[in-house]
Amino acid sequence: MLTIQDLQASVNDTSILNGVNLQVNAGEVHAIMGPNGSGKSTLSKVVAGHPAFEVTGGDVLFEGKSLMDLDPNERALAGIFLAFQYPVEVPGVSNADFLRLAYNSKQVHNGQPEIDEDAFSDILKEKAKIVEMDESFINRAVNEGFSGGEKKRNEILQMAVLEPKLAILDETDSGLDIDALKIVSAGVNKLKSKDNAVVVITHYQRLLDYIKPDFVHVLAGGKIIKSGGRELALELEEKGYDWLLGDKAAVGAGSGGQ
Amino acid sequence: MAVITMQNRPNKAHKIQPAPTPFELAVLSDKTQMDAQNSAITTIRETGKSRYQQLGFPTRRLEAWKFIDLKALQNTEFLPYPDNLATVNKADLAPYMIGGNTNASRLVFVNGRYVDSLSNTAGIPKSITAISLMLASREMPTELSALENIFDATTDAFAALNAATVEDGVLLSIPQQTVVDKPIQILLVSTGDSSAPRMASPRCLVELGQGAKAELVVECIGLGKTGAVQPTVNNTVIQIAARPEAELRMTLIQEARHEATAYSFTSTEAKLEANSCLEMTTVALRGGIARHNVQAHLLEEGAHCTLNGLNVLNGDTKVHHHTEIHHLAPACTSEQVYKSILEDQSMADFDGTITVARHAQKTDSSQMNRTLLLSEDAKTYTRPQLKIDADDVKCAHGATVGQLEEEQLFYLVSRGLNPEIAQCLLTFGFAEDVINRINLPLVRQYLESRVLENMGQSHNPKSCYASCTKIEKSACEIEG
Ligand SMILES: Nc1ncnc2c1ncn2[C@@H]1O[C@H](COP(=O)(O)OP(=O)(O)O)[C@@H](O)[C@H]1O
Ligand SMILES: [Mg+2]
Numbered sequence: 001m002l003t004i005q006d007l008q009a010s011v012n013d014t015s016i017l018n019g020v021n022l023q024v025n026a027g028e029v030h031a032i033m034g035p036n037g038s039g040k041s042t043l044s045k046v047v048a049g050h051p052a053f054e055v056t057g058g059d060v061l062f063e064g065k066s067l068m069d070l071d072p073n074e075r076a077l078a079g080i081f082l083a084f085q086y087p088v089e090v091p092g093v094s095n096a097d098f099l100r101l102a103y104n105s106k107q108v109h110n111g112q113p114e115i116d117e118d119a120f121s122d123i124l125k126e127k128a129k130i131v132e133m134d135e136s137f138i139n140r141a142v143n144e145g146f147s148g149g150e151k152k153r154n155e156i157l158q159m160a161v162l163e164p165k166l167a168i169l170d171e172t173d174s175g176l177d178i179d180a181l182k183i184v185s186a187g188v189n190k191l192k193s194k195d196n197a198v199v200v201i202t203h204y205q206r207l208l209d210y211i212k213p214d215f216v217h218v219l220a221g222g223k224i225i226k227s228g229g230r231e232l233a234l235e236l237e238e239k240g241y242d243w244l245l246g247d248k249a250a251v252g253a254g255s256g257g258q
Numbered sequence: 259m260a261v262i263t264m265q266n267r268p269n270k271a272h273k274i275q276p277a278p279t280p281f282e283l284a285v286l287s288d289k290t291q292m293d294a295q296n297s298a299i300t301t302i303r304e305t306g307k308s309r310y311q312q313l314g315f316p317t318r319r320l321e322a323w324k325f326i327d328l329k330a331l332q333n334t335e336f337l338p339y340p341d342n343l344a345t346v347n348k349a350d351l352a353p354y355m356i357g358g359n360t361n362a363s364r365l366v367f368v369n370g371r372y373v374d375s376l377s378n379t380a381g382i383p384k385s386i387t388a389i390s391l392m393l394a395s396r397e398m399p400t401e402l403s404a405l406e407n408i409f410d411a412t413t414d415a416f417a418a419l420n421a422a423t424v425e426d427g428v429l430l431s432i433p434q435q436t437v438v439d440k441p442i443q444i445l446l447v448s449t450g451d452s453s454a455p456r457m458a459s460p461r462c463l464v465e466l467g468q469g470a471k472a473e474l475v476v477e478c479i480g481l482g483k484t485g486a487v488q489p490t491v492n493n494t495v496i497q498i499a500a501r502p503e504a505e506l507r508m509t510l511i512q513e514a515r516h517e518a519t520a521y522s523f524t525s526t527e528a529k530l531e532a533n534s535c536l537e538m539t540t541v542a543l544r545g546g547i548a549r550h551n552v553q554a555h556l557l558e559e560g561a562h563c564t565l566n567g568l569n570v571l572n573g574d575t576k577v578h579h580h581t582e583i584h585h586l587a588p589a590c591t592s593e594q595v596y597k598s599i600l601e602d603q604s605m606a607d608f609d610g611t612i613t614v615a616r617h618a619q620k621t622d623s624s625q626m627n628r629t630l631l632l633s634e635d636a637k638t639y640t641r642p643q644l645k646i647d648a649d650d651v652k653c654a655h656g657a658t659v660g661q662l663e664e665e666q667l668f669y670l671v672s673r674g675l676n677p678e679i680a681q682c683l684l685t686f687g688f689a690e691d692v693i694n695r696i697n698l699p700l701v702r703q704y705l706e707s708r709v710l711e712n713m714g715q716s717h718n719p720k721s722c723y724a725s726c727t728k729i730e731k732s733a734c735e736i737e738g
Contacts, residue, residue, distance in 0.1 A: 048672050051664070076674035088669040092687030092694065101683065102673040109674070141687070141694070142669075158673060 001026045001063060001197050002047070002166055008057035009046045016042045018222035019058065024166070027194040031208055031233060032201045034219035035241050040201045041085050043219065044168045048082040049075050062166070076102075077109040079165030083155035083172050085201075090142035095154070096124060098142050099161050106162060127160040131187045148175035156187045163191070168199045173207040185210030205237040220245055279315060284335035285423055285457060286310070298399035299391065299424065302406060302461070306421020313415040322580050325607045325639055326549060331521055336457035336491050338425065339369035339449075346447060350481055351376060353711075354445055356704045364443040365390075370458030371426040376445075385436055391427035391461060402429060405463050408499045408529055414551050417525035420459045420495040427461035427495075430474075434467030434501065441473040441701055446494055448479070450486030450516045457491040464496065466504035466534070473507045473698055478522050480514030480545060489519040496526040500534035502558070507537045507697050511708065514545030522548040532558035532587075539566045539696055541705060542577040542606075543712045549578040556583070556590035556618075567596035568692040570712045571604035571636075581610040585618040585651075594625040597692050599685060599713070600636035607639040612655075616647040625655040630662065630688050686713065 002024040009017040016039045024030050034040055046053050047060055049072035060067045067075055090098070096117075103123070104114040115123075124138055131153045143151050152172050159167055169188065173181055188211055192198060200211055208216075208230065216232040217224045218241065226232065226244055278286070286307065315332065316323040346368045348360070356362050365388060366376035372390035382388050387398075394402045412418050428444060446460045466472060478492050492514075500506055506528075514520035528536050540550050554563040569577050583592045598606040608627045629638040640657040662684050670680035689709050696702050 050668055050672075071671070071677070072668060073671040073674050073676050073680075076672055082672055084669070088663075088665050090666050090669065090684065090687060092689065092691035093670075093683050098670065098673070098675075098683065101675055101679060102670075105674040105676065105679075141691070162673065 002199075003061040004043075004047075004058070005061070006058035007043075007046065007055070007060060009042060009053045009055050011042070011053050015056070016053070016222050017046065020219070020222070020224055022217065022224060024197050024199060026165075026197055028197050028215065029192070029211060029213045030197070030199045031213035031216045032199060032219055032224075033203065033216065033233065033236055035245075038220045039222040040219050041170055042222075044082050044170045044199075044201060047075075047168060048072055048080060073105070076162075076164075077106060079196075081159050081162055081164030081167045083152070083159060083167065083169040085170040085174070087143050087151040087155055089144045089146075091144050093142050094139055095142050096121065096138050099124060099158060102158070103161055124161065127157055130160050130190055131156045132183050133157055149177065149180045152176060153180065153184060156184050160187060160191060165196045166199070167191075167196070168201070170201045171203065172200070173202055173204060181207065182210065205233050208233050218244055276314075279332045280335045281332045282315065284337055285419065298395040298402045298406075301403065302421050302424055305411075306418050306424070309411050310415060310418035310422050313413075313418055316415045321641075322551075322609060324609070325605075326547070326576075326578055330519065331489075331491070334455050334489055336455045336489070338423065339371075339451070339456050339458060346373070346376065346449060346481065348376065351445065351447070354443075354477060354479065356441060356443055356475060357700050362443060363440060364445060365428055366445045366447065367426065367428070367460050368447050369449060369456065370424075370446075370460045372428070381440065382442060383436070383438065385433050386438065387429060387431040388442070389429055391424070391429055391463070394429040398429075401431075402463070405429070405431075405465055405497075405499065409497050409527055412525070412527070413553075414525050416493055416523040416549070417495050417527070417551070420461055420493050420523075420525065423457065423459045423493075424461045424495075425459065427463070429463045431465045432467060432470040432472050432504075435469040436467065437470070438472040441475050441698060443475045443477070446476070446478045446492065447481055448490055448492045448516075448520075449481050449483045450490045450518060450520070451488050452485045453488065455489045455491075457493060459493045460495075462494070462496045464506065465499045466501060466506055468501040469503040470501070471505045473701065475509045475511070475701060475704070478510070478512040478524060480516040480520045480522070482515035482517055482545075484517070486516065487518050489521070490516055491521045491523070494522075494524045496524065498526065498528040498536065500528065500530050500536060500561075502532040502534060504531075505535045505537075508539070509696060509701055509705065510538065510540045510550070511543065511705070512541070512548055512550065513543035513708075513712070514548070516545065520546030522546060523551075524549075525551045526553070528552075528554045528563065530554060530556050530558075530561040530563060530590075533560035533562075534558075535562040535564075537564040537566075537697065539568065539692065540579065541567070541709070542569045542571065542575075542579075543708065544570075544572055544575050547576045549580065551580045553582040554584065554592070556585050556587060556592065558587045559589050561587065561590045563590075563592045564695075565592070565594045565596075566692050566695055567594075567608070568689055568709070569596075569598035569600070569606045570689055570709050571598065571606060572601040572712070574603050576605040576607075578607045579609065581608075583610075583612050583623065585612070585614040585621045585623065585648075587615075588618055589620040590618065591622045593623070594627075595692060595695070596627045597688060598629040598638060599632065599688055600629065600638060601632045603633070603635045603637075605637045607641075608657075609639075609641040609643075610655075611643040611645065612653060614644075614646040614648050614651050614653070618648050619650040621648060621651040621653070623651070623653045627657040628688075629657075629659045630685065631659065632661075632685070686710070689713075
């Protein structure tokens with residue numbers, strides 16, 4: 001489904017990704033772990049098409065087609081969804097309006113009829129139950145004044161509405177208490193199927209107790225330095241990253257360091 | 259912080275009276291005969307005239323008038339509207355029906371004078387006084403004068419001019435503990451004229467008794483009748499007296515559709531007693547040169563004042579906001595959010611002063627001014643001023659100017675929205691953020707539609723979304 005080949009990317013001429021390779025197939029769950037600043041969020045944003053990052057080498061293929069020629073909205077319409085580590089507040093734009101426009105964009109893209117406010121409101125209420133989100137959030141401005149945990153739930157709500165083929169969850173578990181964590185992961189599991197794939201970026205093994213990965217990767221210095229099965233996450237939990245990093249620990253993020 | 263300002267103080271240089279300008283000669287000459295019974299209005303006029311003579315015509319050396327070019331106005335002889343000049347009919351007012359409801363409570367003034375046939379007072383509770391100033395001057399001169407006397411001599415030259423030239427207006431008095439839950443609309447319409455430059459000077463006095471609550475929508479509208487090719491001035495004064503625990507929510511909308519140069523001046527002064535509350539939103543839309551002056555006096559403990567503002571401007575429209583919030587008692591709170599969306603060569607200027615008196619401890623005040631520039635030719639100025647003499651206070655202020663935020667845009671497009679729709683949504687959201695702060699859904703919806711009407715096609719989410727999806731649809735059809 002997703003093939004990342006020797007991906008290199010930089011921001012303001014500082015190289016951050018230095019040759020990432022990753023293959024994600026339909027039905028799989030992948031976890032990406034790694035020290036702060038190692039490029040995890042950058043990787044997810046490059047896949048989603050954030051304009052601040054320049055791809056300087058390699059390629060990202062989605063269902064066999066290069067994403068490099070697609071705008072961010074076209075990537076979303078193709079079925080890619082990124083749950084942001086830091087969801088943006090958008091004052092004055094209501095969650096319901098925003099999501100209906102997004103939903104209808106997808107409908108139009110798929111040659112389906114657009115749906116009106118009432119019909120969408122029913123869908124939204126149904127989906128809000130999956131993440132146990134209070135209905136009052138639906139008509140509030142997007143993420144404005146939401147707590148950290150509420151923002152993360154709102155990301156999963158959006159994912160539930162848009163039903164992507166590939167979901168990348170960037171530290172969706174950070175800042176969640178244990179109950180919220182269970183709700184969010186139950187939501188993700190409910191949406192999982194043999195036809196779609198999930199990539200979770202996380203620092204914590206505990207999320208992986210709920211969302212069980214088939215593969216675990218360690219990203220450091222803008223490269224995947226180790227891949228393994230679920231047991232790798234347990235090993236990282238126990239030993240940290242130092243044993244993997246060796247001399248690279250001194251280098252930190254990106255080739256330029258900081 | 260020590261801020262030296264000259265604002266609103268009569269300019270020393272003007273102690274030696276310069277020769278009156280054509281503007282002053284015209285507006286201050288006594289052409290209108292007031293009938294003898296209208297003694298209360300006559301007193302307002304005389305007081306206004308002598309006050310104007312003390313203040314003089316504002317020059318750009320005064321901080322509060324810095325960015326306003328009044329040269330053309332100063333050289334124009336504006337005359338009062340003749341008696342039965344323009345006929346405004348109900349159809350002309352159709353765009354201004356809140357909720358599309360022609361039966362909603364409404365007081366209509368055309369060129370500064372009350373027009374009963376266009377108004378609708380049937381829905382206003384009997385206990386409320388809602389009458390024209392002309393009538394009030396005849397029938398309740400003592401009450402009218404008493405209300406006028408609550409307000410100190412104005413520091414604003416155009417407010418003084420309004421008093422000097424007033425012909426009519428409204429006296430609205432809500433008795434204590436009375437709650438008016440439906441909005442009362444005051445439409446101040448000017449038509450312009452083909453034969454001479456005209457000036458209208460409506461004056462609105464609003465009093466809320468102890469614990470009274472009301473919602474007002476005041477609109478200064480230049481109707482722009484075809485053929486009315488001469489410049490106009492719409493010079494409005496609003497005076498608000500709120501007794502303890504009273505609450506007034508007011509939306510002031512200003513828009514000029516005149517063909518010729520239109521000047522809109524409004525001057526709002528509020529006196530707020532203990533635990534009373536004024537929530538005011540000033541909305542400036544297209545057309546002309548406008549100045550909105552709001553001065554709120556938090557007189558007694560626990561008074562609160564919210565002054566929000568929204569400019570949605572295009573063409574050559576220039577709008578100035580001058581606000582003063584005076585914290586004169588302990589534990590009062592005030593909030594200001596002024597936002598502008600500027601297209602074409604439009605210009606917005608925000609000049610907001612907060613003063614905190616020495617004994618006004620526990621003051622909590624915030625002020626924010628944000629501007630979205632949608633064109634390279636649009637301009638904005640922002641001048642926050644804090645003058646604080648107390649030590650236990652919280653005062654925050656800030657300003658931002660720029661384009662749409664890249665992170666917000668990316669967030670929206672990453673969900674599949676096409677970039678044009680995302681931009682429309684964010685632009686309207688920028689305005690909606692102010693509209694959302696208004697209490698009554700009915701007023702919010704009305705404002706939304708008025709604002710949408712004023713937004714250029716390319717920034718208008720409704721038209722934009724319709725056309726974007728249409729484009730995508732036809733692309734789909736071709737593919738399929
Ligand atoms: N927009 C940006 N501008 C400059 N540097 C950036 C930007 N985004 C990320 N970086 C830098 O890139 C590196 C990787 O960051 P990030 O991808 O957020 O790491 P992670 O998510 O693994 O913690 C860090 O050194 C960070 O400071
Ligand atoms: Mg990150």
